[in-house]
Every structure is written in structure tokens, then in C-alpha cells.
Amino acid sequence: MNLIALGINHNSAAVEVRERVAFAPEQVSEAMADCCSAAGLDEVVILSTCNRTEIYAIAPPRAALADKAIQLIDWMASYHHLTVEDLRSAAYHFEAEEALTHIAQVAAGLDSMVLGEPQIFGQLKSAYAVAADAGTVGGELNRLFQRVFAIAKKVRTDTAIGENPVSVAYAAVDLAGHIFSDLSQCSALLVGAGETIELVARHLVNAGVRKIVIANRTLGRARELGQKFGAEAVLLSEIPEQLPAADIVITSTASQLPILGKGAMEQAIKVRKHRPVLMVDIAVPRDIEPQVGELRDVYLYSVDDLREIVDQNLRSRQSEARKADLIIAEGVAACARETMEMGAIDAVKDYRRMAEQLRQQELDKALRSIARGDDPASVLKQFSRGLTNKLIHAPTAGLKQASVEGRNSELQSARRLLGIAGTREAQGKGGDSGTDTDALEVSAHDTDHSRHTLQ
Numbered sequence: 001m002n003l004i005a006l007g008i009n010h011n012s013a014a015v016e017v018r019e020r021v022a023f024a025p026e027q028v029s030e031a032m033a034d035c036c037s038a039a040g041l042d043e044v045v046i047l048s049t050c051n052r053t054e055i056y057a058i059a060p061p062r063a064a065l066a067d068k069a070i071q072l073i074d075w076m077a078s079y080h081h082l083t084v085e086d087l088r089s090a091a092y093h094f095e096a097e098e099a100l101t102h103i104a105q106v107a108a109g110l111d112s113m114v115l116g117e118p119q120i121f122g123q124l125k126s127a128y129a130v131a132a133d134a135g136t137v138g139g140e141l142n143r144l145f146q147r148v149f150a151i152a153k154k155v156r157t158d159t160a161i162g163e164n165p166v167s168v169a170y171a172a173v174d175l176a177g178h179i180f181s182d183l184s185q186c187s188a189l190l191v192g193a194g195e196t197i198e199l200v201a202r203h204l205v206n207a208g209v210r211k212i213v214i215a216n217r218t219l220g221r222a223r224e225l226g227q228k229f230g231a232e233a234v235l236l237s238e239i240p241e242q243l244p245a246a247d248i249v250i251t252s253t254a255s256q257l258p259i260l261g262k263g264a265m266e267q268a269i270k271v272r273k274h275r276p277v278l279m280v281d282i283a284v285p286r287d288i289e290p291q292v293g294e295l296r297d298v299y300l301y302s303v304d305d306l307r308e309i310v311d312q313n314l315r316s317r318q319s320e321a322r323k324a325d326l327i328i329a330e331g332v333a334a335c336a337r338e339t340m341e342m343g344a345i346d347a348v349k350d351y352r353r354m355a356e357q358l359r360q361q362e363l364d365k366a367l368r369s370i371a372r373g374d375d376p377a378s379v380l381k382q383f384s385r386g387l388t389n390k391l392i393h394a395p396t397a398g399l400k401q402a403s404v405e406g407r408n409s410e411l412q413s414a415r416r417l418l419g420i421a422g423t424r425e426a427q428g429k430g431g432d433s434g435t436d437t438d439a440l441e442v443s444a445h446d447t448d449h450s451r452h453t454l455q
Helices: 025-039 065-079 084-088 096-107 119-134 139-158 168-179 195-207 219-229 236-245 262-272 290-294 303-343 345-371 376-404 408-417 423-430 435-454
Strands: 003-009 043-048 052-058 092-095 187-191 211-216 232-235 248-251 277-281 298-302
Touching: 003 065, 003 096, 025 043, 025 052, 025 065, 025 119, 043 119, 043 139, 052 065, 052 096, 052 139, 065 084, 065 092, 092 096, 096 119, 096 139, 096 303, 119 139, 139 303, 168 195, 168 277, 168 298, 168 303, 187 195, 187 236, 195 211, 195 219, 195 248, 211 219, 211 236, 219 232, 232 236, 236 262, 262 277, 262 290, 290 298, 298 303, 345 376, 376 408
Parallel strands: 187 211, 187 248, 211 232, 248 277, 277 298
Antiparallel strands: 003 052, 003 092, 043 052
């Protein structure tokens, strides 16, 4: 398996390095072609995300994979106008089966910043499709990637590695799904307009929430975020008017004092006629007074409550990751066996081609003899003898040479390959004394054939 996986990710390099080796989408096709040419590779796929840039490549037969990995680093440094030293300290590489294992772990989300996250699988499939369109994927990478995709799907099907949220933003939305049966009928009020609220808004939209209001200290930022998700933007001062319509309230601001108090929520609950409301306070210091949680029909969770959920879910994912590792190991082992079997295909084809040529030669000779009027029985006997001798000539010569040179292990392997392992022992027990004579007869025929070939 001439597979190489080389890359830089969130574990091996800081974002300042990762962003310098990232490939823009419009660069990738040209970069893969250049990589094949400059590094002398047969096939290449480039995966470039915010957390990793990796190159998966097939090296030519009998190439030294470690040397090819060095060439890949040199090429990447040259392509991105970096020094080789900058990359070598941050890059990692895997070869052969270890490379396939790594790619499968990436596809299954086991190597992600968020363990088990599903987006990387789609990103890897997209990277493969781009490479296929660019013509840098051949039969080998196609076969290996199909195996990787099958392994990743099995991990998703047979484990629960992606089922429990392990980010605070996602955990907040997941809570809403447990409290409300149909999120598409819910309205959400988000307080703040930072990165966390943006993640919350994205998860809410993906979960089916249609009406979202974003309240912020400055209206400009709220509107900017609102445009991304089709949300309404309001000022913090408008929160009391928005509360009665909100089934879900999630806050994350930098305020040093609470923004929502018990009194405002009491008024909102009366207007809502005691319909339940989920309130999630992700801020530190808290945006919502703890006393709000004392109100009936209010389900209030703090960031600590969410972190307990996240930690528990992370432990669950880690347990599922161990199951995933076993699935990956089994898949890689099966692929390795398939690769080794394919390694014999060319040899089998060549051997069959040679046997067919010999058969045709002997058949043509027999047909000519019959056409001359020779006795058909004699012709058939000569045909069978001649074909047998030609077929066993090369193996017999090889066995003799191995015996002369004392390569006994090769002799034993040859007996197994030729299907004669144990034959001599069986004949010895049966008292068949014709074996040595037969061997001598074969040897004589081989000698005659060799002389004929040399002439």
C-alpha cells in the first residue's frame, strides 16, 4: 500500500500556522496537479479546513514513502512561500496502513477538535470529489476512499459517537429539543451577538426554529448577525416587549450585571398564560438573575449546568470512540488483505498469459501433426507431455536453484504455492516408490526443453 497522509492540524500547529498552509477552494485543483508533478506522485487529494490541511497521496511502486513525505513538505513550503523548517516542526505524516487508519479516523470525527463532529465527513467527501474532477484520483485512491467512507458510515451507524452534544452552544439547543416537541413552532430570543450566540443561532436554524429575535447593546451588530439567519434585530431595551413571545431565551453577553430579572419574567409569564419557557444563561457573570429559576413554568439552566451535560456527553463519546477504533481497525485490516490480494493479480495474469501462450504453441504443433496424418492418439499423448513439461519447466528450474543455494524456506513456500505441501509425506506412508523416477523423468524433459529453447 503506497499511501501517504501528511498534514497539519489543530493539535500540531497554532492557527497562525494553519491559516498560512490553507488552500482556498479555487486553488485546490491547480495545487493537486502541481503537487503530483513536483513531488512525483501518482494520485493526490487535498483536504483543507479551518482546523487542518492534509494531503493524501499514492506514491509510485517501490518508492520510499518517507522520502516522498519529505518531498511533500518541501512542495507545501514552496507553494505557500514558507520555510521548510516552519512546516517540519508542525507537520506529521503516516504511511501505508497507518495512513489509511488516520484518514478513517478523520472521516469518523475521531481526530476532530470536537470529538465525533459530523461535518468533517462531508468535507472529506467533497475534497475527494474535487480531486476526482481534477483528474488526480486514480484507481488506488478511489478504492481506498470508498473503503474509508464505508468505515465512517459504519462508525456512525454502529456507535453513538455523534449523538450527544459536546459544545455549550449545541447543548443549549439540544435542551430545547427535549422540552419542546416541535421546535419549528417555537420562537427564540437570543441576547448578545458574539460568537457563542452566532453558534446558537446556527444550531437553532438547523433544528428547525423559524422565528429568532437577536437583542444586543448595539443594533448594527444585531442586524449583521440577523441577516445571516433571517432573524429580527432589537436593542436590549426592547427585551421586555419580546419576552412574552419567546419560548426559548438564550443569553451570552459581556455585561457585569444581570440583564433579565425576576420581575420582568413574572410579567412575561402572565402574558404567556403560563406556557413553559426555556432560559439558558451561557454568560459569566450571569445575565439572568438566579431567582428567575424559582418561577413556575420557567426552566433555567446556567453555563455550569450545561458544562455538566457537556462533560457527561464527552465521556460518553470517548467510550463510543473506543468502539469506533475497533471498527476502524477491522476495516483497515480488511482493506490491507484486499490490497495484498490485489498485489498477486498482476502475477496471476502474467502466469495465465504465459500458460495460454504455451498451450497455444503445443496445440498448433498438435494440429499440424494431425494435418500430416499422424496417429491422433500419439499426437494427443505428445501434446499432453509437451504442455506439461513446458508448464512446469520454470517452477522446476527455480526449485532446483533454491535447493542448490540452500534456500529451504523458499522450497517450503513453493510447495505450498504449488499445492504439493505434504505430498511427499503422504507418498512415503503409502509406499509409492515411483516418485523419484518421476522426478528424474521430469528433470530429463526439462533439460531437453531448455536445450530446445536455447537453440
